[in-house]
Structures are given as C-alpha cells and as structure tokens.
Amino acid sequence: MEKQFRIGLIREAKIPQDNRVAFTPLQCHWIQQHYPHVKMIAQPSPHRCYTDAEYTAAGIEVADDMEHCDILLGIKEVPPELLIAGKTYLFFSHTKKKQPYNQQLLQTIASKNITLVDYECLTHSDGQRMLGFGFFAGVVGAHNGLMTYGQRTGTFHLKRVHACHDFQELISHYFGVKLPPMKIAITGSGRVTAGTLEIMGLLGIKYVTPDALLMQDFEYPVYTQLKAGELYLHRKDKTYNRLDFHHHPENYECRFRPFVRAADLLINGIYWDERMEPLFSWEDLKSPHFRIQVIADITDDASGSIPCNLGDGTIDAPVYGVNRQQRSKTAPHLAGSVDMMCVGNLPNELPRDASHYFGDQLMKYVFDELLLPKSELLQRATIIKKGSLTPVFSYLQDYLSNRQ
Ligand SMILES: NC(=O)c1ccc[n+]([C@@H]2O[C@H](COP(=O)([O-])OP(=O)(O)OC[C@H]3O[C@@H](n4cnc5c(N)ncnc54)[C@H](O)[C@@H]3O)[C@@H](O)[C@H]2O)c1
Numbered sequence: 118m119e120k121q122f123r124i125g126l127i128r129e130a131k132i133p134q135d136n137r138v139a140f141t142p143l144q145c146h147w148i149q150q151h152y153p154h155v156k157m158i159a160q161p162s163p164h165r166c167y168t169d170a171e172y173t174a175a176g177i178e179v180a181d182d183m184e185h186c187d188i189l190l191g192i193k194e195v196p197p198e199l200l201i202a203g204k205t206y207l208f209f210s211h212t213k214k215k216q217p218y219n220q221q222l223l224q225t226i227a228s229k230n231i232t233l234v235d236y237e238c239l240t241h242s243d244g245q246r247m248l249g250f251g252f253f254a255g256v257v258g259a260h261n262g263l264m265t266y267g268q269r270t271g272t273f274h275l276k277r278v279h280a281c282h283d284f285q286e287l288i289s290h291y292f293g294v295k296l297p298p299m300k301i302a303i304t305g306s307g308r309v310t311a312g313t314l315e316i317m318g319l320l321g322i323k324y325v326t327p328d329a330l331l332m333q334d335f336e337y338p339v340y341t342q343l344k345a346g347e348l349y350l351h352r353k354d355k356t357y358n359r360l361d362f363h364h365h366p367e368n369y370e371c372r373f374r375p376f377v378r379a380a381d382l383l384i385n386g387i388y389w390d391e392r393m394e395p396l397f398s399w400e401d402l403k404s405p406h407f408r409i410q411v412i413a414d415i416t417d418d419a420s421g422s423i424p425c426n427l428g429d430g431t432i433d434a435p436v437y438g439v440n441r442q443q444r445s446k447t448a449p450h451l452a453g454s455v456d457m458m459c460v461g462n463l464p465n466e467l468p469r470d471a472s473h474y475f476g477d478q479l480m481k482y483v484f485d486e487l488l489l490p491k492s493e494l495l496q497r498a499t500i501i502k503k504g505s506l507t508p509v510f511s512y513l514q515d516y517l518s519n520r521q
Pocket of ligand 1: 246249250251252254305306307308309310345362363364386387388389390414415416417460461462463464
C-alpha cells in the first residue's frame with residue numbers, strides 16, 4: 118500500500134492573528150478525493166475565516182498535533198517557539214531581504230533542522246511569482262478608495278468589504294450603486310491591478326486612454342490604466358525597456374505628473390523599488406492645481422511611490438488625511454488635505470475568497486511538486502534545507518550567523 122502523505126494546515130499564531138489559510142475545506146476535500154494517499158489535517162483555530170466545523174463537515178480531520186505531518190502549510194511567519202524540529206514548512210517568511218524582525222525566526226529554523234520553502238520564492242522560469250494575495254488586495258483597495266471618495270464627496274455610499282460574507286455578497290452590493298462623474302488613474306499591471314480592474318468592471322466604470330483622461334471631461338465615471346511603460350521613460354532616449362527598467366529604475370523618469378491635475382482618485386498598484394522616482398512630489402501636492410482627492414495606495418510603502426503615505430492605517434480605520442501644505446496627518450475628508458487609504462493587509466477584509474484564490478494557485482502550480490521525492494521548483498524556493506542554507510540563499514549567511 119502507498120504510504121500516506123500527511124499535509125497539515127497550521128493555525129496562524131503571529132499576533133495579530135491572520136484569518137487566511139492555504140487551502141479551504143472544499144479544496145482539502147477535493148485533494149483527498151483526487152489523491153487518495155494524501156490526508157489533510159487542519160489545526161483548530163478560532164481566528165481562521167473557515168471554521169473548524171466547516172473543515173469537519175468537509176471530511177477533514179481537525180487536530181492539534183502536527184507532529185505526524187510530512188509538510189506544514191501556513192501563511193504568515195510562525196513564531197519561533199512554535200516551530201516543530203525537523204519538519205518541512207511552507208509560509209511567507211519575509212527573510213530573503215534580511216528583514217531584521219525575522220532574523221531570530223531564520224536562526225531558529227536552522228537550529229531546529231527545519232526545511233523552509235518560502236511561497237514568495239516559488240517562481241515561474243521567467244521569474245514571475247506563482248503565489249500571492251495581490252488580486253484581492255486590488256479588489257479591496259479599489260473598493261476602499263471608491264468608498265472613501267463617496268464619503269468625502271457625499272455623493273454615494275459603499276459598505277465595508279469585511280461586512281460582506283464573501284466576494285459574491287460584495288458584488289450583489291454593487292447593484293444600484295450610482296457613481297458620479299469622476300476620473301480615476303490606476304497604476305500598475307500585476308495581480309493587484311488585475312483586482313482593481315475587476316472592480317472597475319463590476320461597477321461599470323468605463324476605460325478611457327491616458328490621453329483622454331488628461332484632455333477630456335466626461336459625464337460618467339472613467340478610469341485609465343498606466344503601466345510601467347507609460348509611467349516611466351528612460352531619461353536619455355525617452356524609451357522604455359522592461360528588463361532595463363527592472364535592473365536600473367534610477368535611469369528612468371516618472372511621467373505621472375500631468376495626472377495629478379486631471380484625476381480625482383488615484384489607485385496605486387505598481388511594483389516599487391527605492392531607486393524609482395515617486396509618482397509626484399510634495400511640491401506637486403502644494404499646488405492649487407493638485408486635483409486628486411483620494412489616494413488608495415495599495416503598493417503601500419511609507420514615503421515610497423506616494424510621498425504622502427505617512428504610514429499604515431488599519432482595517433478598522435483605513436483612511437487618514439494628509440495636509441498638503443504642512444505634510445502632516447489629519448482627520449479624513451478635510452479641505453486642504455488628501456485622503457490616504459494605506460493598509461498593509463487588505464486581503465484580510467475578504468479572507469475566504471483570498472484563501473480560495475491562494476489555494477487555487479497552490480494547487481495548480483505547486484501541489485504535485487510537494488509529493489515528488491525531488492522538485493527543482495521547490496529546491497529553488499528552499500531557503501533552508503534540514504537546517505542549512507541552500508546555495509541560492511547562501512548570501513543570508515551573515516544574517517543567519519549574526520555577523521552583520
Ligand atoms: N496593501 C496590501 O495589502 C498588498 C497586498 C499585496 C500586494 N501589495 C503590494 O502591491 C504591489 C504590487 O503587487 P502585485 O501582487 O500586483 O505584484 P505582481 O508580482 O503581481 O506584479 C508586479 C508587476 O511589477 C512588475 N515587476 C516585477 N519586478 C519588477 C521590478 N524589479 N521592477 C519593476 N517592476 C517589476 C511585474 O512585471 C508585474 O507586472 C507590491 O508592492 C506589493 O507589495 C500590497
């Protein structure tokens with residue numbers, strides 16, 4: 118008889134506890150049906166968006182003990198004291214950039230002879246990431262941006278995403294919502310932007326070209342999308358080359374400036390690197406011609422692509438104002454201030470759908486590899502194997518041994 122392969126869904130324990138999970142109850146059920154030698158086990162959790170009872174109802178064992186699992190799947194960093202020695206874990210470790218706050222985590226992983234595969238490092242051969250929660254960050258971020266614009270102008274009302282059971286309920290909430298004429302600039306081209314564009318479609322907001330958004334007025338709400346090639350041009354020859362831009366963004370100038378005078382709402386979802394020129398400056402904010410009233414900064418780096426991102430809001434209080442002259446935080450919706458919607462964990466407002474989407478990607482691209490005795494894909498994403506750094510991640514040696 119084939120050996121049973123046991124996959125554990127661990128309880129999220131990092132504070133504040135995350136409500137997402139790698140596989141939903143129905144996905145676990147599907148796996149057990151299609152892979153009879155695989156058994157899924159969910160560690161009980163009071164915070165997970167799918168309840169223990171939902172796992173049990175789907176025929177999935179709910180058990181505290183994860184010792185007997187071959188592989189453990191989480192979402193966020195596992196608190197070091199909870200790591201089980203010798204196990205193989207998959208989660209977002211946030212260690213590959215030597216993040217100081219996770220140094221002890223990586224050290225514990227090494228000292229406990231653990232194998233760590235980082236979701237973030239699972240990539241297609243062209244370098245594109247396989248897994249991420251960006252799509253639902255885009256959905257929630259765009260919704261929150263519009264909601265804030267409605268609150269600020271008093272022209273329409275959208276309810277909170279987290280008050281909806283799931284995405285389906287959010288969609289039905291859009292029926293009958295009438296938006297005023299408004300011009301929306303959307304930046305980016307990745308998963309976040311795909312989610313943002315989904316909301317534009319669901320609310321019937323019309324696409325117009327970047328030039329049309331700059332030059333024309335409309336009697337109905339419109340948006341335009343600015344991808345990197347439209348936003349950044351080489352300083353010397355005014356061209357855009359994707360690879361060169363990714364390697365040397367400092368050589369490119371940003372072309373967003375005219376849009377600060379044309380758009381009412383900016384939804385920012387670009388990839389950001391410190392070497393890149395921000396979309397606009399504090400000087401632009403001071404100008405009486407600065408038209409943008411609300412910025413949903415989904416990219417969300419403090420003082421990053423959006424200079425007036427003064428740090429994160431929370432799901433409970435996602436919006437703050439920034440006084441355009443004094444560069445200081447204010448209450449939302451004040452004259453003279455721009456409203457900022459900057460939240461770092463947007464997908465947590467729609468955790469059931471975000472988890473489902475994540476599990477879908479995991480199933481499509483990674484699951485079969487987990488069952489192989491050797492997988493090149495997993496090898497490339499393995500930061501630590503049985504306690505030792507793998508060659509790809511050997512640059513983390515000083516971080517691991519405290520020598521930096
Ligand atoms: N606020 C939140 O809750 C939240 C959640 C998820 C993602 N995000 C952020 O949103 C941003 C976009 O995320 P995403 O999921 O759309 O990313 P993605 O990986 O799906 O897409 C990134 C896009 O940037 C391009 N890109 C890749 N490497 C690049 C480089 N070195 N320089 C310039 N461009 C590059 C890619 O071609 C792709 O089109 C990221 O900064 C991410 O951290 C925020």
